[in-house]
Amino acid sequence: MRKGPGKITGEALRHVFAKPATISYPAGELVIDKNYRGRINFDASKCIGCKLCVRDCPANAITIDNLGTKEEKKMQLTLNYAHCIFCCQCVDSCNKDAISFEPNIELAGTSRKDMIVKL
Amino acid sequence: MAKNLVIPIGPQHPSLKEPACFTITLEGEKVVNAVVGTGYNHRGLEKACEARTFIQDLYIIERVCGICSHIHSTTFCQAVEELAGVEITRRAAYIRTIMAELERLHSHLLWLGIAGHEVGFDTLLMYSWRDRELVLDVLAALGGNRVNYGINTIGGVRRDVTPELIEQIRKVADIVEERNKYYIQLALSETTLAARLGGIGKLSHDDAIKFGAVGPVSRAAEVPDDIRVTDPYAAYDEVPVTAITDNHADVFGRTVVRVLEIMESVKMIRFCLDNLPEGDIVTKVPRKIPEGEVLIRTEAPRGEDAHYVRSNGTDKPDRVRVRAASEANWHGMKHMLEGDYLADVPIIIAAIDPCYSCTDRAIILDNHDTGEQSVTDWRSLREYSINWYKVRGIDTSKIKIAYSPLIF
Numbered sequence: 312m313r314k315g316p317g318k319i320t321g322e323a324l325r326h327v328f329a330k331p332a333t334i335s336y337p338a339g340e341l342v343i344d345k346n347y348r349g350r351i352n353f354d355a356s357k358c359i360g361c362k363l364c365v366r367d368c369p370a371n372a373i374t375i376d377n378l379g380t381k382e383e384k385k386m387q388l389t390l391n392y393a394h395c396i397f398c399c400q401c402v403d404s405c406n407k408d409a410i411s412f413e414p415n416i417e418l419a420g421t422s423r424k425d426m427i428v429k430l
Numbered sequence: 431m432a433k434n435l436v437i438p439i440g441p442q443h444p445s446l447k448e449p450a451c452f453t454i455t456l457e458g459e460k461v462v463n464a465v466v467g468t469g470y471n472h473r474g475l476e477k478a479c480e481a482r483t484f485i486q487d488l489y490i491i492e493r494v495c496g497i498c499s500h501i502h503s504t505t506f507c508q509a510v511e512e513l514a515g516v517e518i519t520r521r522a523a524y525i526r527t528i529m530a531e532l533e534r535l536h537s538h539l540l541w542l543g544i545a546g547h548e549v550g551f552d553t554l555l556m557y558s559w560r561d562r563e564l565v566l567d568v569l570a571a572l573g574g575n576r577v578n579y580g581i582n583t584i585g586g587v588r589r590d591v592t593p594e595l596i597e598q599i600r601k602v603a604d605i606v607e608e609r610n611k612y613y614i615q616l617a618l619s620e621t622t623l624a625a626r627l628g629g630i631g632k633l634s635h636d637d638a639i640k641f642g643a644v645g646p647v648s649r650a651a652e653v654p655d656d657i658r659v660t661d662p663y664a665a666y667d668e669v670p671v672t673a674i675t676d677n678h679a680d681v682f683g684r685t686v687v688r689v690l691e692i693m694e695s696v697k698m699i700r701f702c703l704d705n706l707p708e709g710d711i712v713t714k715v716p717r718k719i720p721e722g723e724v725l726i727r728t729e730a731p732r733g734e735d736a737h738y739v740r741s742n743g744t745d746k747p748d749r750v751r752v753r754a755a756s757e758a759n760w761h762g763m764k765h766m767l768e769g770d771y772l773a774d775v776p777i778i779i780a781a782i783d784p785c786y787s788c789t790d791r792a793i794i795l796d797n798h799d800t801g802e803q804s805v806t807d808w809r810s811l812r813e814y815s816i817n818w819y820k821v822r823g824i825d826t827s828k829i830k831i832a833y834s835p836l837i838f
Binding site: 344397403 | 482483485486487488489490560563567570571572574575578580583588589
């Protein structure tokens with residue numbers, strides 16, 4: 312380590328031209344890894360209504376309803392984003408790959424009602 | 431003779447952003463007595479675990495601590511796997527180890543920044559937190575979240591390490607190693623830092639053993655206590671681990687241990703990436719866990735973490751007990767504070783890297799002489815607090831609290 316005033320001068324000059332360590336958000340672009348857990352997607356055609364996701368959800372954020380008949384199922388997943396902890400255990404628990412996630416974290420809303428989403 | 435002065439530090443923001451109350455008795459500027467008061471953030475998570483399945487509990491346990499979330503879930507998973515008689519694959523064990531060491535990097539860099547902030551060296555805070563961000567990015571890419579990674583599952587890990595990710599981890603390890611060399615040089619040669627941290631918060635070798643200190647606090651007092659060495663778990667039986675010790679036995683020693691441990695972690699991460707075995711990442715574990723009880727110990731960044739899990743043969747645990755590392759280090763805190771100056775109190779508290787809410791559990795008072803036990807409920811605690819303030823001239827009895835029907 313250099314001693315004396317030269318040490319601080321070099322360091323100060325280096326930082327004048329250095330790129331900022333922070334990112335500009337929300338003004339700039341947010342770079343998130345593709346594996347980051349965010350918005351939950353649901354494919355109703357694949358769901359068989361086993362409700363393993365409901366059973367395993369640690370936050371009790373999921374409900375599964377059948378809007379159709381027993382023969383002709385029309386599954387609906389209701390997700391409460393205010394309760395969801397984005398662990399994506401539901402994605403792992405689903406044996407039919409009906410639930411998936413995408414790295415979208417911009418899910419804020421202004422009322423609690425907005426947080427309950429029917430998928 | 432001047433009367434001793436009693437100063438309550440906390441419970442709002444006592445040096446760190448968590449609640450605890452330190453009642454400090456001063457003689458002049460010197461601390462003559464200190465009472466550590468934790469218990470402001472009891473979350474009842476052990477009880478919550480009993481009402482949920484083992485899979486749901488994973489995510490509660492992960493939220494015991496925001497910094498060492500992975501190690502808590504690893505400990506819990508190991509306990510359940512032990513009860514179920516399942517052995518995880520070597521690849522899963524290596525991924526858990528990589529994750530644990532990355533977590534140690536981010537925890538120690540976080541602590542270094544906080545320590546710098548507490549002693550008025552905010553440049554160090556900016557530098558180390560900048561580097562920590564790189565580690566958090568790679569943790570998010572590997573686990574899926576920045577803090578509560580959710581990579582562990584009962585029977586292995588949920589995510590595999592891809593070749594691109596290995597390259598990313600290697601790059602981050604190189605950058606952290608390079609920058610940490612500067613921090614080591616700083617810690618060992620910067621005279622102002624040594625003068626500020628040296629000789630304060632003393633906890634000698636014998637005292638560390640007497641008070642049951644763990645982690646960097648005990649290792650700074652030359653107690654080679656590291657669960658990764660003494661009781662290897664995950665892949666630590668194959669990964670070369672060196673327990674870093676120091677003989678300063680003070681805050682300076684704890685700083686040295688932590689910055690040197692960052693180097694060790696980088697080495698371990700590289701070893702794991704070089705020797706990553708092929709194979710599956712998860713082993714199937716039945717939902718119903720056989721009856722039994724188990725105690726598992728692991729080495730969290732802050733020290734020894736112990737989990738006790740008892741199963742009654744159903745898919746829900748009968749009892750879960752979490753002994754976080756900070757809980758063991760609180761016992762020596764009174765001894766560390768006494769004899770030092772008031773100005774040193776924040777850094778001495780911060781030096782054990784405390785995690786207040788990790789340690790808050792229901793306490794049963796046990797009278798050794800009579801064998802009597804007592805538990806204080808919420809209602810009597812509220813009455814106690816109202817009286818406490820009344821004596822000091824503040825009437826808080828008018829404040830309405832919405833009692834939860836679940837508690838009362």
